Amino acid sequence: IGLRDDPIQPLVIRANIGDCVEINFTNNASGGDFGMHIDGLAFDAQNSGDAVGRNPSSSVARGQSRTYRFYVPEDDTFEGTHYVRPGPGNRDAVSHGLFGGLAVEPRGSTYHSPKDLSPIDSGWEAVIRPPGKKAFREYVQLYHEIGNEDYDVVDAAGAKLPRVDPTTDSYRPGARAINYRSEPFMRRLERPGAEDEKAHGYGSYTFGDPATVIPRGYQGDPTKIRILHAGAEVFHIFHLHGGGIRWRLNPKADPLFDYQKTGLDKNPEEGAGSTRLDSQAFGPGESYDLEIEGGAGGVQQGAGEFLFHCHIIEHYVSGMWGFWRVFDTRQPGLAPLPDRVPLPTAVDSAGLVGRTMPDGTTITQANLDDWIRPQLPPQGVPADDQDAAVWDWKTDERAAGAPVYLGEREDRSAWANYTNARDTEKLDGHPSLMAGDAVARLEGETVDRPKIRFNPSNGRPAFPLLRPQVGKRPPFSPNKHSGAPYLGETGNVPSGAAPSPFAGRQDGICPSGAPVRTFNIVTIATPVPVAKPVPGNAGVDAGGQIFVLAQDVEDVLAGRKQPEPLAIRANVGDCVAVTLTNRIPDAAVDRGFSKTNLHIHHVQFDTQASDGVSTGLSYEQSVEDYPTADPQLAASAGPGSRTLSLTDASKFQPGVAIAVGQGTEEIEIRTVESVSANTVTLTEALDKDHSAGHSAGTEFVQSRWYADVLMDNVFWHDHVDGIHGWPKGLVGQLIVExxxxxxxxxxxxxxxxxxxxxxxxxxxxxxxxxxxxxxxxxxxxxxxxxxxxxxxxxxxxxxxxxxxxxxxxxxxxxxxxxxxxxxxxxxxxxxxxxxxxxxxxxxxxxxxxxxxxxxxxxxxxxxxxxxxxxxxxxxxxxxxxxxxxxxxxxxxxxxxxxxxxxxxxxxxxxxxxxxxxxxxxxxxxxxxxxxxxxxxxxxxx
Ligand SMILES: [Cu+2]
Missing domain, CATH: 2.60.40.420 (Cupredoxins -  blue copper proteins)
Structure with missing residues (x-):
């Protein structure tokens, strides 16, 4: 049973402003008399579903029924989710799921199935059609604990889950939930061989989709996320990833904000004042209405996975996370909003032939490869399941309209996490493929490959490009681990004579002409003097870990510069280009696996490769420690040189991206043309000097951020192992000046x-x-x-x-x-x-x-x-x-x-x-x- 149609979900019902809500309630539960109460609405004391003070009891015994009436006042501010619960004495029943939500919608609204727009009576996900206003998608998310804090959560077989997750040290795995569902990392990382997959806990490539809610939408769909804290134990902090995909703290105070205004916006309205948020703390009983700026995909109009989770790290590692999947092409089982032009249906590569692309290229069979290849990760067979430098895609030269581009061989291994149909519809008989996929089998191969799908209007690989490959590290993004493989790094790049898939993009992350600020950031392990020394205590955190600019690494390690969290700055309208490398040795960290990444909030970015987190079917965005994972230069290399003499070149294949001078301010990113013994030839010459002994390799990522509005200080942090890393210092901020x-x-x-x-x-x-x-x-x-x-x-x-x-x-x-x-x-x-x-x-x-x-x-x-x-x-x-x-x-x-x-x-x-x-x-x-x-x-x- 897919979660969308799963009968085991909190009851979410709906009413409109000004409606009388009449509930015919029958108690079929064991355990006593129950009533039904709705918070925040008007009611008669006889109708309250509880027995408070001198009010009469209005709960009913088992097997009995009665009718409750609540009234939604004629006031727009009642829009949002109202907590549905029994009388307040039934706290224990509530902590095991006896709760729901009543979503109050605009006057006269009708409610429809996201699948086919048929009318619906209930469900957390809906299409809402208010008269005279644009339809929007609604996702009602109820955040709650499972049981009280003394309760032992059990697995399907009835065995107690541990209080502390042995794979991550997270407290109470499985006890932090959204809509009755929890996806603790423990359940993913306990898979044999998953020790080095901690960075991919959110990854569907490595582990399949989670059991939690996966709201789906199309780019630009007006969207309201209604969150309610339905538990009673601890605070949570809702956080939505994706950068320019924000909401107002106080939307009614901001007359310039309108949920209906969606789509690409490189210069959003500064607004009359209410602060843009992407994090909101909320406690038991609180609810918030998040009207998303720009709609699905945010103001930058990305396609991909937009992670959401409680930002309290132990809560999300213990299961309180999910993601919003935003598509750029039409999908089976997801109806377009009724008042929007439907997005095109994806085509295979043969379907691009004859079409004219944004750069002016008309695609032919002859230039098809020049168009597609730069948009895919380098072609090659990974050396092992941790080789992220290449992706094993192929072309079928015998197909009609050949060549037809095919993805990796489908993974048919049995892994419970993706053998169930979940929120994304599956292709029958192909547990790791999606509905809408077509397959082909190459000569000499024994399993199928899915045809790569493209958006016919712009020739980009339709999201998602990747399909699950259980246990494997996802590939780095194409275009030299670009931070913006889907949107493009720069807007409106002029076209040339040759096909240029990244040219002519209105939605390129940084507007053409925007000043570019470059930060080469390195994660390091260094002792941090925390407190002044006192007798018997040096006050030093010997296990400190921080982000530092490459130019400052040596000064910090030598004690000439005080280690501190990294604050960097950019001005409104600036483009920020970041490289991240990691030199924290495995031995320095918990469980000997020191991968890091860098996740930023609030700014515009391409979630497929600049989020920092390889969520769902995104590209790899975390990096291993380069001194161990990558070789060093055996001889210095300087400007004009196209060859690198390395201590070991065995990991490189032609076409892969290589960073020369990892961890230094001189880091340069090139493409490997050929490999001979321990010499690598680059497609383009170097511009800078690199000493012998410096590293060169594939463990690096690029990010690209656009600071579109005066949004003040923006949090960023490692998202691989916050439980251990944040307290040691793996946090930073970008201040937008x-x-x-x-x-x-x-x-x-x-x-x-x-x-x-x-x-x-x-x-x-x-x-x-x-x-x-x-x-x-x-x-x-x-x-x-x-x-x-x-x-x-x-x-x-x-x-x-x-x-x-x-x-x-x-x-x-x-x-x-x-x-x-x-x-x-x-x-x-x-x-x-x-x-x-x-x-x-x-x-x-x-x-x-x-x-x-x-x-x-x-x-x-x-x-x-x-x-x-x-x-x-x-x-x-x-x-x-x-x-x-x-x-x-x-x-x-x-x-x-x-x-x-x-x-x-x-x-x-x-x-x-x-x-x-x-x-x-x-x-x-x-x-x-x-x-x-x-x-x-x-x-x-
Ligand atoms: Cu929380």
């Missing part, structure tokens, strides 16, 4: 490329009415779970105990006269300097950030008609992992009264404060030699 900004060291004034403390020199407003020119900036992560101190800011801590051991007097606990300045970041500013704290939570519970003596706004661009801020200021915010705030201090440093002095900032959770997650903001009354003034601001002499 106003147009025209430059970034400077506050001490020297020199321009900088990274770092938590920066002066931002600009003439563009950060937030109208608050900061309209240059400002000072602190990137601040509250990172918890570190082995030196459970609570840190930016991997640094100033534990109270270290101070009270010296002087137990609490009245001077925070005195720098008594104890010196704390070890934590210490931003400095002159009175009145504009200052912004860019903060992100990296913990497993909710934390608060408090800034003493100052206030700031949760929403910085929530303005009235006269451009005055309408938001309410606060001095403390709470946030869960991945939630971020830009705290622009009202009145600047020293507040509206412009008072100099030292001000405390701290994590407000008592034990975290005591463990050292606090620091000082120093507001200086007059000019000092080692702090540059901001342009246009003259400090007192």
């Amino acid at each position: 106003p147009k025209g900004s430059t970034y400077h060291d506050p001490v020297t004034g020199n321009q900088i490329r990274s770092g938590a403390l920066a002066d931002i020199r600009t003439t563009s407003p950060l937030a109208t009415g608050q900061v309209e020119g240059s400002f000072r900036e602190l990137a601040l992560w509250t990172i918890n779970g570190n082995s030196v101190s459970d609570s840190t800011v930016n991997l640094r801590a100033e534990p109270w105990a270290n101070r009270t051991a010296v002087d137990p007097d609490p009245s001077v606990l925070f005195s720098s006269w008594r104890h010196g300045d704390p070890n934590t970041p210490l931003p400095r500013a002159y009175t009145g300097d504009p200052i912004a704290i860019r903060t992100i939570n990296v913990g497993t519970t909710l934390d608060t950030l408090k800034v003493d003596g100052h206030r700031f706004f949760r929403e910085n661009r929530f303005l009235d008609g006269e451009n005055r801020t309408k938001a309410t200021p606060t001095d403390t915010v709470h946030y869960g992992v991945s939630e971020r705030y830009t705290a622009i201090l009202d009145g600047g440093a020293g507040g509206p009264e412009q008072r100099p002095g030292d001000y405390l900032y701290a994590n407000g959770i008592g034990r975290r404060f005591r463990q050292g997650a606090w620091g000082l903001l120093r507001v200086l009354p007059r000019r000092v030699g080692d702090l540059q003034p901001l342009p246009g601001r003259e400090p007192n002499a």
